Amino acid sequence: MTTREGYVKILGFRLFYRSFGKSLRGTVLGLHGGPGCSQSYMLPLADLTQFGYRVVLFDQIGCGRSDLPKGAEYYTERRAVEEVEAVRKALRLGRVHLVGNSYGGALALDVALAYPRSFRSLVISSGLASLAEWLSENSKLWSRMPRQVRKAVSKYSTKRDILNPRYLVALDAYYRKHGCRLRVWPYDDFAMFDSLHQYESKVSANPIGDRLKDWDITDRLPEIHLPTLVMGGQYDHVPLSVSRTIHRGIPGSRLVVFPDGSHLPMWENRVEFIEAIRDFLDGLGAN
Numbered sequence: 001m002t003t004r005e006g007y008v009k010i011l012g013f014r015l016f017y018r019s020f021g022k023s024l025r026g027t028v029l030g031l032h033g034g035p036g037c038s039q040s041y042m043l044p045l046a047d048l049t050q051f052g053y054r055v056v057l058f059d060q061i062g063c064g065r066s067d068l069p070k071g072a073e074y075y076t077e078r079r080a081v082e083e084v085e086a087v088r089k090a091l092r093l094g095r096v097h098l099v100g101n102s103y104g105g106a107l108a109l110d111v112a113l114a115y116p117r118s119f120r121s122l123v124i125s126s127g128l129a130s131l132a133e134w135l136s137e138n139s140k141l142w143s144r145m146p147r148q149v150r151k152a153v154s155k156y157s158t159k160r161d162i163l164n165p166r167y168l169v170a171l172d173a174y175y176r177k178h179g180c181r182l183r184v185w186p187y188d189d190f191a192m193f194d195s196l197h198q199y200e201s202k203v204s205a206n207p208i209g210d211r212l213k214d215w216d217i218t219d220r221l222p223e224i225h226l227p228t229l230v231m232g233g234q235y236d237h238v239p240l241s242v243s244r245t246i247h248r249g250i251p252g253s254r255l256v257v258f259p260d261g262s263h264l265p266m267w268e269n270r271v272e273f274i275e276a277i278r279d280f281l282d283g284l285g286a287n
Contacts, residue, residue: 007066008058010086011079016065017058017091021049026120026281027093030057031084031111032192033102033126035075035207036199038064041192044266045099047274053097053281058087062203064195075203077110077211084111088118097281099123102238102263103208109217109246112224121227121284122250123277126238126263129246130216131208137239141178149173160205163197178237180264189267221249228253229280233261233268254280 002022007014018039030042039057046055059066061074061083073079084107088096098119100108105127112122128134142150149170156167180189196207204210228250232243240257247255256276258269265273 008087008090010061010083010090013061013067013069013074015058015061015067015083015087017056017087019091020046020055021053023054023094024052026052026284027054027056027096028277028281029084029088029093029096029098030055031098031100031104031107032057032060032063033100033104034063034196034199035060035080035103035211036063036196036203037102037192038195040064040188040195041186041264042099042101042266043188044270044274045277047270048278048281051278051282056091056093056096062199068202072210075207075211077107077215080107080211081110081114085115085118095120097121097123097284099125099277100127101125101266102127103211105246106212106215109221109224112226113217113220116224116226119226121229121281122224123229123231123280124243124246125231125265125273126233126236126243127230127246128238128242129218129221129249130242131212131214132216133218133245134238134242137241138237141237141239142174145174145177157205162200162205168197174237175263178235178262180267181235181260181262182268186267189264218245218249221246222251224250227280227284229256229277230254231256231258231265231273231276233258233263233265235260235262237263 005018105124152170156164230247261268
């Protein structure tokens with residue numbers, strides 16, 4: 001399998017990327033979540049290479065192995081959209097299949113609205129179209145967590161002491177129920193959470209709130225006419241009601257639900273996740 005990694009200069013900074021396979025049937029560009037995670041946890045997407053798809057992943061600005069500039073102006077949603085399009089152009093990927101997980105799903109929707117001609121299709125895994133909707137639905141999950149977990153998360157997040165071991169232990173209890181329900185987490189999951197915590201300590205203690213404040217594109221979803229696959233898990237911390245909003249909003253979209261999964265189906269339901277995407281992409285035809 002053809003693999004390579006390196007850095008590409010985007011909007012004045014170096015972004016780390018990895019490329020897997022050859023584009024025999026098309027190219028998949030993956031967007032990780034957070035904001036603040038790294039592309040490492042999206043690695044299972046590379047399974048698509050055995051079916052003729054090239055897969056490209058990259059660390060967004062300030063994440064993973066990419067540059068970490070100082071200044072809030074480098075971490076806006078508008079700049080993130082331009083970053084994705086610039087990566088596509090710089091790596092000469094042509095029209096791609098865009099796959100986004102979590103915040104990456106929200107970003108994928110924004111990019112598709114801004115540059116619809118750059119993409120062949122969308123796959124939105126545990127994404128959102130409205131921060132307010134997600135916060136409302138997500139609060140219901142938190143209300144059912146043990147009191148000591150809620151108390152610890154509230155205490156240390158309010159103090160911005162987000163690297164405190166007690167905060168991390170409490171957050172771990174939540175994520176093992178609604179983030180990744182595997183008994184043993186893959187190493188790449190740990191790397192992803194470590195990247196997120198570092199981002200929160202250096203860039204923003206509330207990354208998604210700062211990035212998507214007052215953000216709601218629900219009314220614009222019907223403007224998306226790309227073939228779209230929407231995916232979500234029964235125990236997802238982006239509840240299925242949020243995924244269904246996207247599914248209802250994008251004409252002709254397809255919805256796949258993982259009944260025993262949560263937020264990271266690429267690890268929890270790896271085979272089913274890849275088969276669902278492969279079936280969707282194959283149905284669109286090659287190139």
